[in-house]
Amino acid sequence: MTEGPTITTIAQRAGLSIASVSRVLNGLPTREDTVRRVMRAADELGYVPNSVARSLRNRRTHQIAFALSDIGNPVYVAMVREIQAVLKAAGYRLLLHSTEGDPEDEVCVLRGLRERYVDGLIISPLRGVGEEHIEAVTTARVPVVVVGPVPEGTPVDTVRGDSRTGVLLAMDHLHGLGRRRIGLLNGPLGTAPGAARAAAYREALELLGLPYDESLVEVGDFTRDRGARAARALLARAPGLDALMCASDLIALGALDVLREQGRDVPGDVAVVGMDDTELASVAWPSLTSVSLGWAERGRAAARLLLDRLRDGSLPPRVVTVEPGLMVRCSTGGGPRTAFATRALARASARALALAGGDRP
Amino acid sequence: MTEGPTITTIAQRAGLSIASVSRVLNGLPTREDTVRRVMRAADELGYVPNSVARSLRNRRTHQIAFALSDIGNPVYVAMVREIQAVLKAAGYRLLLHSTEGDPEDEVCVLRGLRERYVDGLIISPLRGVGEEHIEAVTTARVPVVVVGPVPEGTPVDTVRGDSRTGVLLAMDHLHGLGRRRIGLLNGPLGTAPGAARAAAYREALELLGLPYDESLVEVGDFTRDRGARAARALLARAPGLDALMCASDLIALGALDVLREQGRDVPGDVAVVGMDDTELASVAWPSLTSVSLGWAERGRAAARLLLDRLRDGSLPPRVVTVEPGLMVRCSTGGGPRTAFATRALARASARALALAGGDRP
DNA sequence: GCGGGAGCTGTAAACGTTTTCAGCGTGGAC
DNA sequence: GTCCACGCTGAAAACGTTTACAGCTCCCGC
Numbered sequence: 033m034t035e036g037p038t039i040t041t042i043a044q045r046a047g048l049s050i051a052s053v054s055r056v057l058n059g060l061p062t063r064e065d066t067v068r069r070v071m072r073a074a075d076e077l078g079y080v081p082n083s084v085a086r087s088l089r090n091r092r093t094h095q096i097a098f099a100l101s102d103i104g105n106p107v108y109v110a111m112v113r114e115i116q117a118v119l120k121a122a123g124y125r126l127l128l129h130s131t132e133g134d135p136e137d138e139v140c141v142l143r144g145l146r147e148r149y150v151d152g153l154i155i156s157p158l159r160g161v162g163e164e165h166i167e168a169v170t171t172a173r174v175p176v177v178v179v180g181p182v183p184e185g186t187p188v189d190t191v192r193g194d195s196r197t198g199v200l201l202a203m204d205h206l207h208g209l210g211r212r213r214i215g216l217l218n219g220p221l222g223t224a225p226g227a228a229r230a231a232a233y234r235e236a237l238e239l240l241g242l243p244y245d246e247s248l249v250e251v252g253d254f255t256r257d258r259g260a261r262a263a264r265a266l267l268a269r270a271p272g273l274d275a276l277m278c279a280s281d282l283i284a285l286g287a288l289d290v291l292r293e294q295g296r297d298v299p300g301d302v303a304v305v306g307m308d309d310t311e312l313a314s315v316a317w318p319s320l321t322s323v324s325l326g327w328a329e330r331g332r333a334a335a336r337l338l339l340d341r342l343r344d345g346s347l348p349p350r351v352v353t354v355e356p357g358l359m360v361r362c363s364t365g366g367g368p369r370t371a372f373a374t375r376a377l378a379r380a381s382a383r384a385l386a387l388a389g390g391d392r393p
Numbered sequence: 394m395t396e397g398p399t400i401t402t403i404a405q406r407a408g409l410s411i412a413s414v415s416r417v418l419n420g421l422p423t424r425e426d427t428v429r430r431v432m433r434a435a436d437e438l439g440y441v442p443n444s445v446a447r448s449l450r451n452r453r454t455h456q457i458a459f460a461l462s463d464i465g466n467p468v469y470v471a472m473v474r475e476i477q478a479v480l481k482a483a484g485y486r487l488l489l490h491s492t493e494g495d496p497e498d499e500v501c502v503l504r505g506l507r508e509r510y511v512d513g514l515i516i517s518p519l520r521g522v523g524e525e526h527i528e529a530v531t532t533a534r535v536p537v538v539v540v541g542p543v544p545e546g547t548p549v550d551t552v553r554g555d556s557r558t559g560v561l562l563a564m565d566h567l568h569g570l571g572r573r574r575i576g577l578l579n580g581p582l583g584t585a586p587g588a589a590r591a592a593a594y595r596e597a598l599e600l601l602g603l604p605y606d607e608s609l610v611e612v613g614d615f616t617r618d619r620g621a622r623a624a625r626a627l628l629a630r631a632p633g634l635d636a637l638m639c640a641s642d643l644i645a646l647g648a649l650d651v652l653r654e655q656g657r658d659v660p661g662d663v664a665v666v667g668m669d670d671t672e673l674a675s676v677a678w679p680s681l682t683s684v685s686l687g688w689a690e691r692g693r694a695a696a697r698l699l700l701d702r703l704r705d706g707s708l709p710p711r712v713v714t715v716e717p718g719l720m721v722r723c724s725t726g727g728g729p730r731t732a733f734a735t736r737a738l739a740r741a742s743a744r745a746l747a748l749a750g751g752d753r754p
Numbered sequence: 755g756c757g758g759g760a761g762c763t764g765t766a767a768a769c770g771t772t773t774t775c776a777g778c779g780t781g782g783a784c
Numbered sequence: 785g786t787c788c789a790c791g792c793t794g795a796a797a798a799c800g801t802t803t804a805c806a807g808c809t810c811c812c813g814c
Contacts, residue, residue: 036507036534038770049794054772063792080507084454085770087445088799095488095510103474104672113464116491125510126489127456130477146397146441149456149486173397285676292678311465315646317653317678399800410764415802424762446800449769 037077045073057081092151095125096338099141099155101133106281106310107327108156111179114331115154122339124151133158135165142168142176151342154334156180160224175341177334181224189337190351191330195225195307198323198356199232200239202277202305205321205358207240209365211275211303214242217262217287218279219254226251229279229307248273252283259286267294274302275364281306281313284320288363304363318362326354398438407434418442453512456486457699460502460516462494466615467642467671468688469517472540475692476515483700485512494519496526503529503537512703515695517541521585536702538695542585550698551712552691556586556668557593559684559717563638563666564597566682566719570726572636572664573603578623578648579640580615587612590640590668609634613644620647628655635663636725642667642674645681649724665724679723687715 039057043050046069056062056070073079087093098115100108116126127150131137138157142165145153153172156179157165169176169188177189206214216233219226230249237244250266252258259282266273267290278284284306288298296302298318306313309324333352341347360366400418404411407430417423417431434440448454459476461469477487488511492498499518503526506514514533517540518526530537530549538550567575577594580587591610598605611627613619620643627634628651639645645667649659657663659679667674670685694713702708721727 036509039772040770050771051773051794051796052792055793058772061791066793080504082449082770083508083510084445084448085799086772088443088449088769088801089771089773091799093445103470103477109464109470112489113491116464116489120491128473128477128487128489130474130481143441146439147444148397149444312673312676315673315676400802401800411801412765412803413763416763419802422761427762443800446769447802449771449799450801450803452769 036082037079038082039079041077042070042073042079045077046070091148093149094123095127095150096335097127097129097141097145097150097153099129099131099138099153099157101131101156101158103128103130106312107308110310110327111156111331111334114328115335118332118335118339124339131157135159135162139164139168142172145172145174145176148173150174152176152338154179154338158223161186175338175345177338177341179330179334181228187349189341189349191334191337192351192353193225193325193327193330194353194356195228195323195325196232196235198307198325198358199229199277200236201356201358202307202321202323203233203236203240205360205364206275206277206303206305207242209275209299209303212242213245213248213270213273214275214277215248215250215266215270215273216277216279217259217266217283218249218251219283221251223254225254226279233277245270254280254282256282256286256289259283260289261286263287263290267291267296276302276304278304278306281308281310281316281320281322284322284363285312285316288316288318288320298363299365303365306363309357309359313359313361316363321361321364321366322359324357324359326356329354397443398440399443400440402438403431403434403440406438407431452509454510455484456488456511457696458488458490458502458506458511458514460490460492460499460514460518462492462517462519464489464491467673468669471671471688472517472692472695475689476696479693479696479700485700492518496520496523500525500529503533506533506535506537509534511535513537513699515540515699519584522547536699536706538699538702540691540695542589548710550702550710552695552698553712553714554586554686554688554691555714555717556589556684556686557596559668559686559719560590560593560638561597561600562717562719563668563682563684564594564601566721566725567636567638567664567666568601568603570636570660570664574606574609574631574634575603575636575638576609576611576627576631576634577638577640578620578627578644579610579612580644582612584615586615587640594638606631615641615643617643617647617650620644621650622647624648624651628652628657637663637665639665639667642669642671642677642681642683645683645724646673646677649677649679649681659724660726664726667724670718670720674720674722677724682722682725682727683720685718685720687717690715 039050039053042053048066052066053070056067096119098112119126129141131141152175154177160180161169161178161182166183166186179191181192182188182190218230221227221230234244248270250262252262263286276287278287284304287304291298291302298304306320306322309322313320313322333354337350400411400414404414409427413427414431417428457480459473480487490502492502513536515538521541522530522539522543527544527547540552542553543549543551579591582588582591595605608630611623613623624647637648639648645665648665652659652663659665667681667683670683674681674683694715698711
């Protein structure tokens with residue numbers, strides 16, 4: 033662990049000033065002979081520039097942080113992977129912050145940006161950007177991209193999903209299969225996705241001409257265990273339901289566990305739809321029809337937005353919305369083979385549904 | 394994005410020198426009055442120390458990198474999560490490098506350490522540490538912890554799994570269930586785990602007094618698709634097999650797909666065991682009996698080794714070995730309910746198996 | 755009254771870069 | 785021969801910290 037060579041060591045060895053060395057190493061125009069001497073010395077010494085010193089001088093760390101609530105969540109895994117790929121290609125390093133979904137912790141991360149250890153941040157706050165974040169976001173000293181909803185008019189780059197359309201898609205699909213008593217297993221209404229999905233569920237019922245029945249809705253959180261518990265409660269209360277709209281794949285997996293336990297056939301007795309289209313959906317048995325909210329795509333989009341802004345800080349704030357799709361699998365009677373075709377179809381029909389305000393042919 | 398206040402700004406405002414300011418901020422003994430003035434000025438200005446400058450001066454970045462081959466792999470997800478938690482508690486930030494399993498890329502990362510943008514590295518090379526890494530590892534300017542096997546005698550902290558015992562455990566379990574024609578679906582023999590599992594499979598057969606039959610072994614890679622393909626090939630060649638030992642959960646999932654497709658009952662006709670005990674194992678249907686190689690624990694151990702070494706660089710190289718266990722689930726006839734009990738049991742029996750050299754009662 | 759220690763504070767160097775600016779030699783135009 | 789432009793190099797400042805060291809003030813003891 034001995035101290036490595038610096039630009040000064042090279043300068044001495046080559047009999048030049050550190051300025052010349054720096055110029056050569058940065059490829060600035062220099063006399064042929066000088067270049068050779070510097071290169072030779074650098075090679076012999078095995079020189080590698082110190083990125084900390086460089087960052088200090090350039091005010092660029094070439095690092096970007098991604099703050100997420102839980103790395104264990106497959107949804108984030110997909111995002112991390114894409115973000116990492118985009119950043120790497122652009123010469124940036126990726127830093128991971130796990131906030132455990134704690135808004136306080138998220139604010140800490142935002143505050144921490146002032147230490148300037150990164151050039152930018154991608155943040156995906158579980159409960160959306162609330163009061164507590166908004167000031168921290170707008171006063172951050174480095175660009176921030178938010179994945180998820182932000183209050184109207186916040187001047188920040190944003191990547192949105194569209195769980196509303198996603199839910200409409202799924203509900204339309206279930207309705208098309210003849211299901212009429214569709215239950216909802218939702219996450220906490222205090223979270224952005226939870227609220228959006230609850231609203232979309234009601235909207236869909238209305239569009240489809242079905243009555244809203246409070247007893248068909250159960251709220252837990254987005255985990256498998258709570259999903260199972262919620263499913264049990266809901267099935268006890270409304271044994272006659274014929275479909276379950278679940279606000280996440282994990283919830284849906286919990287529901288599948290319970291349905292299997294109770295001997296109900298899926299999709300025969302009850303059709304099940306999940307959300308997020310994570311890897312788990314295709315692994316489950318029966319494989320799970322799931323609303324794809326485009327997490328991977330959202331990761332890519334977020335990374336790109338951030339890189340763009342780093343290149344040009346004067347860009348106006350932009351909003352990218354990623355369109356949802358429906359991956360139809362066995363839990364609603366489709367098969368994996370037809371998934372792609374069905375996805376396109378479903379997407380089209382969703383547009384129809386949304387645009388026509390429910391007046392489907 | 395205006396420039397933030399520095400120690401100099403504070404000094405001016407408080408009418409003191411930057412040295413005094415620095416001392417106060419670092420809690421060195423200072424006159425009460427000075428402390429107040431500095432604190433006041435710092436508060437008013439909303440000062441936050443610049444971590445890059447601090448790193449340059451202190452030669453400590455408080456960052457640690459984790460190099461893995463693919464974030465999508467659930468095995469690494471577990472590790473990342475634990476590593477992140479340990480590091481965060483110790484005040485370190487986590488940097489993620491995805492190497493796509495490319496040894497060249499891995500060496501790049503190791504080389505990159507000389508840039509000194511991190512204080513240490515945890516690396517988990519897919520193919521083990523080979524010739525190409527070893528020099529880079531030992532000449533790295535910062536501490537490195539390797540997760541996985543390294544050549545005998547390499548002076549580096551290491552966390553090992555023990556897939557040999559893991560395979561023995563699983564094979565013993567299958568044998569205990571009366572299975573005698575046990576196939577192996579392995580990953581590439583060129584990878585460290587692939588080679589280890591192939592060897593352990595043979596060893597287990599010998600210990601159990603079963604013949605080694607080459608036609609019962611199929612090699613692919615560790616993915617689900619390839620796993621399915623390998624399973625198809627194997628089943629075509631050896632339709633009479635009654636159990637499948639799979640070198641990863643993903644392979645096992647592929648195998649389950651094929652078995653289902655061919656209408657073979659699991660575990661009735663064929664029992665299936667996976668490896669890694671990822672979340673997927675419990676999601677699959679039938680849920681998958683799987684060898685737990687303690688990935689989460691290995692993550693924690695690696696992080697701790699690294700932190701220890703950062704505290705005291707003169708420690709002798711250490712090796713931590715994490716013991717495997719067997720999570721028995723439905724794919725071999727167990728049920729999720731019994732998983733924990735069975736795990737302890739299986740662990741005990743494995744020791745017996747390994748120690749007694751196959752002379753089981 | 756003076757020497758000297760205790761207790762603070764300020765000056766300046768250092769960490770390893772990049773970049774501005776001035777200096778220097780060369781060669782061409784006049 | 786003078787002047788200037790040009791091409792190159794080196795000195796030095798800057799980025800924002802930490803810290804060794806010297807200097808100051810105060811007070812005490814003699």
